[in-house]
Amino acid sequence: xxxxxAQSFYECDAVTLARNxxxxxxxHNAPEGQTSGIIVETEAYRGPMDEAAHTYGGRKTKRTQxxxxxxxxAYIYRIYGMYDCLNVVAxxxxxxxxxxxxxxxxxxxxxxxxxxRGLGQLTPGxxxxxxxxxxxxxxxxxxxxxxxxxxxxxxxxxxxxxxxYADTEVVATPRINIDYAGEWQNKLWRxxxxxxxxxxxxxxxxxS
DNA sequence: TGTCCGATTGGT
DNA sequence: CCAATCGGACAG
Numbered sequence: 124x125x126x127x128x129a130q131s132f133y134e135c136d137a138v139t140l141a142r143n144x145x146x147x148x149x150x151h152n153a154p155e156g157q158t159s160g161i162i163v164e165t166e167a168y169r170g171p172m173d174e175a176a177h178t179y180g181g182r183k184t185k186r187t188q189x190x191x192x193x194x195x196x197a198y199i200y201r202i203y204g205m206y207d208c209l210n211v212v213a214x215x216x217x218x219x220x221x222x223x224x225x226x227x228x229x230x231x232x233x234x235x236x237x238x239x240r241g242l243g244q245l246t247p248g249x250x251x252x253x254x255x256x257x258x259x260x261x262x263x264x265x266x267x268x269x270x271x272x273x274x275x276x277x278x279x280x281x282x283x284x285x286x287x288y289a290d291t292e293v294v295a296t297p298r299i300n301i302d303y304a305g306e307w308q309n310k311l312w313r314x315x316x317x318x319x320x321x322x323x324x325x326x327x328x329x330x331s
Numbered sequence: 332t333g334t335c336c337g338a339t340t341g342g343t
Numbered sequence: 344c345c346a347a348t349c350g351g352a353c354a355g
Contacts, residue, residue, distance in 0.1 A: 177351095182352085184351075184352070185351085186350085186351060186352090200350090200351090201349075201350060201351090202350095203347080203348070203349080204347075204348035204349030204350065205347070205348055205349075
């Protein structure tokens with residue numbers, strides 16, 4: 124039995140939240156079963172000033188609407204016409220910041236994850252392919268755009284405290300695939316757990 | 332309405 | 344390196 128993170132946990136800037144979400148447990152209760160995983164990789168996207176963010180320049184559209192709402196809600200969008208990406212809304216209402224969940228260490232429901240990913244049976248060799256990327260983890264956990272705007276205080280999709288990582292166990296790198304973002308691509312706003320084999324792009328060396 | 336392109340992934 | 348595949352953002 125796990126308890127949802129309090130809404131106050133999300134009431135901080137996206138960079139802080141991205142760091143603090145490492146080690147927390149993401150849970151999805153679906154009709155087919157429950158799946159969960161420990162968050163091992165995140166990226167922060169900060170409101171109007173961040174050229175990489177969907178809300179750059181204060182763009183408030185149908186898609187980005189939930190980012191302008193209160194913290195602790197799911198912002199889920201479709202990318203490349205085929206994958207859904209899960210974000211957690213941060214900061215406060217009217218301040219459109221969010222954290223992209225990029226990778227999980229699978230915890231519960233691994234056979235179901237393997238099935239949803241189209242990998243057939245769960246095997247030792249499959250395990251690293253389940254949730255090692257933003258598109259993979261939503262597919263594995265059955266998280267779709269139907270859950271866009273979901274309240275993370277609910278019982279369907281939520282995050283609970285699990286373990287905490289010390290700063291020595293965490294690394295910050297530039298964000299992935301945001302070449303269009305000018306100088307903002309240099310911000311060290313991607314956070315990963317050092318040594319985790321479940322991240323999207325493995326950490327190899329310190330940046331400096 | 333038309334065009335361009337993406338906070339990705341998997342295969343060549 | 345490149346195709347898949349389609350909704351969002353924006354120009355006209």
